[in-house]
Amino acid sequence: MTPLYPAIKDLVLVGGGHAHALVLRMWAMDPLPGTRLTLVNPDPVAPYTGMLPGLVAGHYRRDELMIDLVRLARFAGARLILDRATGLDPAARRVRLEGRPPLDYDLCSIDVGITSDLPGLPGVEHAVAAKPMAAYAAAWEAFVARRLAFPRVVILGAGLGGVELALASRHRLAAQGARPEVVLIDRETRLLPGLGASARRKMLARLEAGGITLRTGVEVVGIGPSSVTLAGGEEVGSDFTLTVAGARPQGWLAGTGLEQAQGFLVTDACLRTSDARVFAAGDCATVAGAARPKAGVFAVRAAPVLQANLRAALSGGKLRRFLPQRDYLKLVALGPQEAVADKWGLSLAGGRLWRLKDRIDRAFMERLSDLPAMAREAVPAAATEGLAAHLARRPLCGGCGAKLGPGVLGAALAGLPAPQRPEVLSGPGDDAAVLKAGEGVQVLTTDHLRAFCNDPRLMARLTALHALGDIWAMGARPQAALAQVVLPPLGPELQARMLGEIMAEAVATFGAAGADVVGGHSTEGAELTIGFTVTGLGGRVIGKGGARPGDALVLTKPLGSGTVLAAEMALARLPGQLMGEAWVACVAQMERGQGDAAAILAPEARAMTDVTGFGLAGHLLEMLEASGVAAEVSLEAVPFLPGTVALARAGQGSSLQPANLAAASWRMTAPVDPRVDLLSDPQTCGGLLAAVPEAAAAGLVRALRAMGHDAARIGRVTEGAPHLTVV
Structure with a gap:
């Protein structure tokens, strides 16, 4: 959703501990206008330690005690950076990270827990x-x-x-x-x-x-x-x-220059460290004059005070004091579903105490997982006929899921004339335009993505890889790129931070692919959108036409990114699994560039394309139309991202998927199966689809897998009018 007010300050939460998880929940219910919230944590989920003995004893599944930080961050409208903090520079107001450049903040809070290893012990x-x-x-x-x-x-x-x-x-x-x-x-x-x-x-x-x-x-x-x-x-x-x-405390805290006691950050009663712009809570911190055992109960009870004080520090309000209780009810698991209760020197034991502990623990987890879905826009009483039906569609997705449907796009492009200039060798219809360039050719393409997450650096990297897909699909070498950036409403300082992150990541991503970023254009709009126009050079151009009966169809990435991204944006749950982990697995596949895969396939490919907005079925049908052949695809051979089949079975999907299916279904024969719907799922940073000689297919798949690609031979090209048969 478009923010009502521009963000002018950065609040960065370092660590996904219990206190910060609750701050995210409370922030979502009452965000502070003008603040951009960021969570930094190395993992997409964080454990609730109170249920750990129950997990070890076999009473809980793993997903029952893991806090899904991806869902929480989405609910709070927060940027999520999955990286490990390695340092803090209070003077420069920067958090140092393990895998990316330092992150600026205006206000910071630390809740990184402790570790229980034994450094220096042999073995x-x-x-x-x-x-x-x-x-x-x-x-x-x-x-x-x-x-x-x-x-x-x-x-x-x-x-x-x-x-x-x-x-x-x-x-x-x-x-x-x-x-x-x-x-x-x-x-x-x-x-x-x-x-x-x-x-x-x-x-x-x-x-x-x-x-x-x-x-x-x-x-x-x-x-x-x-x-x-x-x-x-x-x-x-x-x-x-x-x-x-x-x-013991995390080692990097020692280098922050903040006041410490035995390595733990010392805070005042308002949870401020010795730097008024840095707060701390949970096991990594100790309140001066009120030291307490390292127990989750104190982090949970500190959360409302921490949230109130972060808001006050940002808005000029009065800070509250946190007074941790001297004693608390300890419910200690005994292995079987029994527990001991201890407080004020009194104790009880038995199954009833376990049931009490179980109710308390499950209530805490439900508080962090029962998140209301995005509100639908209400239809006014007086509205144009058909508006309600239009708004009842799935919410607009990000990434390639926000693309116009193939029917709309096809109608708009139908009237474009064929290329008129001799140096323009091909225009609409292939992955990129082909221009004559000396003894070889230059290919030209453009693409942009509506942001599906609040991390501009990640969006820049994925958009660059997405745009490069068209170059690689044509068998060309990336050459140069121009950026088009629409920034959301921000204050000038945050504009500079965001644009700097986007351009730095673009330069790194295109540079790794062998291309230069040579300029671009930026503007301010309703939401973050990033695009790139990219050129490439090549000799032999591989188009969508050229597939022959008997060829094998090779796919270099699993399907389902559109469904995962849509489900995560909708705060959907994934039964028996963690939505955040499915999202991270999806993003990891999207971040896998296809340059080396194209280099493996290009010498053998007779036709090749990248699987993006129209899904596997749509892009394969484009290949069949251009080649004048049919194809057969095996559902059992098609790879899918973790959790996607379960999400499709539950009715989750991209806003573009129904239009993709409608455009392809009349040229498809397929069983009733949720995996068939995923064949029309729009892919962002999707894999390459190549028609290769049958004799070369097995060797190509082995070579692709050796390079780290989840490649598969998914079907074959057959004789006949363009048609897709799914078996």
């Missing part, structure tokens, strides 16, 4: 750290899948988290019929000092009943692939070693 690479949780969860599931009869688990750190995970591990392994040996090791002699005496007794009794061995007052001096070595030389056998001890 630590043979262990798994409990934090960050995502890697631990994946490693644990892989270990469980080995189904060892006598699995040995060693947990370094017998604090509350270590005890919970020991009980959960033992329960999970025993539940699948194994006879596990679980050992808890800690250098301290007094266990669970954060619990009351009654709760501590209950926990220790549960450890004893489960046969879990406690080794306290013991120093670990090394970790091997199948054992842990203790001081004195004793070795404890281990098939899975977990480190819960050694919880």
